[in-house]
Amino acid sequence: MQSKNKTVVKSMDILNLFLHHSKLSFNEIVQYSGIPKTSVHRMVLSLEEMGLLAKNEEDSKYSLGLLFLQFGHLVAERLDIRQVALPVMHRLHQEVGEAVNLIVRDGSEAIYIEKLDTKQPVRLYTAIGRRTPLYAGACSRVILAFLPYMERERYIDETELKQIASGTIVDKGKLRQAIVESRENGYSVSYSELEDYTAALAAPVFNFKGEIVAGISIAGLDVNYREDKLESLAEKVKAAALEVSQKLGFIK
Template structure:
């Protein structure tokens, strides 16, 4: 790897810190990145100059407006996001819980949209965040409705690592949950990606009937018990079906 490539990779390492942190000081960036002070200083200056980062009056760095331009370009090309947003918004208005939209990327999922105006507690999920297919209601809503051969191939190669106290790490139990999801048409999780949070989710299909995304309702675990969960299951399944129809799904 030549010096230019190293600089690009290190710059991306710094930018990736802002997926989980809305703002960071110079020292926090050094600590989190593990890079030398002089290298961080040089790269921050360049990224600020190019508009990738901006430095506030409080001396903390934040993502620059350039990302809004890129973000809008990417979002406008994601038909799934366009199709889903009105239904996500309606679901959020009804439930006042966080609504998430994810797509699959290999053995992972990535959150591409989230609405949480009424959700006062910040959850694990955030746009751009990744999760393994096996963990959490929304990722598992995709995994559960893949062809059997894909599920088997995935579970033969993946290591089921614990993320939170409720993460499913037993393969037999995971298969049981997949079978249950197929019966109910949705998934439920408790403390799988973050302790004391829960979610209910359903798969979204394209025009040829392939599962391509998942939508979830998520919030504090104490609110996801008894009859309320049944109500949320129906709501998320209805929303997922309407989004699928927008994408040409005719089942």
């Protein structure tokens, strides 16, 4: 604590005011910060010169400078979603004991980019690098469900739904209904869609723009996903997905 530069700390106090206020006058900065007016004047001028604050000529109020926008984009672009998600996936894995998967979209498919194996004696085929169509399986479909409407509809119209396992949805009306339910509930669930006698439950991961960027799922034998267990499992998966989303800058 002793090594902190007081001027830098006070400058950060001023910048932090803009987390809750889009614009502030000079007097409002003085009032909210509690910093003497002469010090505020000196620091605001420096922050403005560095591009961290911008002054509106019409009302003389200050707002965050464009430099923050540039930094924000760089931070968002450089975040490794796998690195961000993995600690959350480990906690979810400890809670539910099922396989935990992280999937992202790659064109018309979803691809598994991280996985933690189930603690159950019977293991599922969910290898990193596995590809699945967006319409099949809970984790793939949760990505499809939260795409923009026109993009989603174009995909459904142009895609032939092929049977992969006994529960794969191959009717486009039923697929649309499953998507509606996913959007309403905030999660997707599937039974025997990619492999027989298996089930999965997935929730969406969003970026700082509110765009779907991934899905987190748990998967295991279908007997572990009966109706009486779904609500509890869904809340855990949704909480994990939301935590990853927030680490990516998403604001609910």
